[in-house]
């Protein structure tokens with residue numbers, strides 16, 4: 001699979017371990033940085049990964065910071081990106097099967113390296129189920145459209 005991976009200083013060590021793991025499994029990993037322990041800003045690296053997902057250059061993205069939160073908040077601003085902050089293997093699988101998540105965000109200060117690796121494996125190994133979930137995933141984009149009816153205020157066939 002073609003993957004992009006990125007981290008800030010809070011996630012740089014875990015990113016390196018995960019990139020090694022993924023390459024050992026045969027994945028094509030595009031590492032957008034950061035590459036050292038110097039303090040840096042997570043939006044820069046979230047954008048690097050998210051742009052590659054939006055353009056179709058990679059199939060999935062993986063982002064690591066202290067908590068995963070800032071990475072997800074940034075990545076979710078990009079069209080077509082569905083970034084999930086995950087700290088357990090069940091949520092990793094469900095984020096793929098039900099939500100068609102295409103970016104996994106991890107907190108290096110939240111999960112240890114062994115669990116992080118299992119989370120990545122669960123995420124990449126799971127498939128979107130489609131069906132009723134396809135309508136709901138489409139609704140994620142539609143819900144933010146100005147034409148979308150506001151729940152509880154009536155009107156619109158989607159109300």
Ligand code: RB5
Pocket residue numbers: 008009010011042065066067068069070071
């Ligand atoms: C950096 O100290 C930290 O704020 C960052 O890695 C991340 O946790 C933000 O969401």
